[in-house]
Amino acid sequence: MSLVDSVVADLVAEGDALDDLVAGLKPAQWATPTPAAGWTVAHQIGHLLWTDRVSLIAITDDAGFQDALAEAWGDPDGYVDAAAEAEAARPPAQLLDDWRATRAKLATALVAVPDGTKLPWFGPPMSAASMASARLMETWAHGLDVADGLGVPAAQTDRVKNVAHLGVRTRDFAYMVNQIDAPAQPFRYELTAPSGELWTWGPDDAENVVRGPAFDFCELVTQRRHLDDLALEFAGDDATQWSRIAQCFAGPPGGGRAPLDDLKERR
Template sequence: MADPTPVIDDLRAEGEELDLLVAELGPEGWALATPAPGWTVAHQIAHLAWTDHSSLLAVTDQAAFSREVEKALAAPGDFVDNGAEEGAGKPPGRLLAYWRAGREDLADALRAAPEGARFPWYGPPMSAASMATARLMETWAHGLDIADALGVTRTPTDRLRHIVRLGVRTRDFAFGVHGLTPPFEEFRIELTAPSGELWIYGPEDAASGKVTGPALDFCLLVTQRSHRTDLALTAEGDDADRWLDIAQAFAGPPGEGRAPKGPDQ
């Protein structure tokens, strides 16, 4: 059973780094538009706070979480946006405090979770390590949108290893959510970490395909924060090439992704 401590520690660090971007913003900063259509900086933080709260319920109060699932089923196309909209309407100071408290409470609950425990979610049940990984992925991805709105370039770290692993593990999900049959065999995946380390997945002699490139670009792809044509990822084999067109590490229906920026941007 995977020890969740390293990813929980990295989740905390990711949240603290994003916190530094928004802590001193005035009302005009919170109102800035981000690349997600209709979402401001406030919406992005509100969404993170909302999902942290849902995750905390899943870990500590499964009856209350079941009621949240019923709400989601009643409005499947709107419940995420509704949660972000409600949170974004709070004064920035209150929203920031709510997000801080929620992410701290979730980290504590995940650390205290019994070994081997699995928690309900909107998709399949998750372990503490899986839940922390999903929260880190979202914190990083929504943090990118916020950084873009603020005109800030974030320095990638090897915390990306968790998102890479999640992106690799969700390969078959990405095929399935597009109505495609996943390849039977694993791909060979070789990605260069921000530190220069090589992260490798899959057998060396994989016949079904191979993906290579920077780990940062792979994370941008599977979180759909950049279009494939703007990334330095290479696919060998038809199945691997198709995967790079549809990859997503997050639950739910196929994401719309981002439009290509082109060579001049």
């Protein structure tokens, strides 16, 4: 199985897992708030639908993607929320059917991209494998928001390795968007998979080391949990600094989430 095939298979499985979570919801439950301020379950699925749709356009319709790009830059600070709001206003059954059809088409299109092809995006062009990884990361992260909103535990699977790998690769990006010079030396990452396997990146003798559960690491780099709520260890000043700005998603620095104790008090 090629790298693209493998990542797309995980993307499909992650989408199916989230689908299982929302498929049985009553229409009123789609209005359930999630941890993302102002976003309901419908907003979360609507955002994934919109982004999957634009990803499909980037693969299949260059002129159409340029139109989508121009529209987004017409409101660079608000187009993500506006798109989620528009999709969330649709009847839940229609929204769900559209998301299912669009993500299926996207999976088929991704595995058909010729090797070496760079796909246009809002940032630098990316390979099909990179686009699939980005879609998986978003599906996982927004799925976690949905699970939190519904008050159910999120399933822990080794599919998070795709998210963890993206978190490792985007280390310097987090420094860049925060206008901080990235360290010259690489970090060592030692993460325990949900299955118990040890996943590692970086040199054995690195001065800065990140250790802990891979699931927690993915919550950190997607900014779905506050650092205080994660069982992660950071050895070295640079790794400690990075832990406060870690971000694997595109865009300006994220605001992160409040500690769980603070959220409980507010409720």
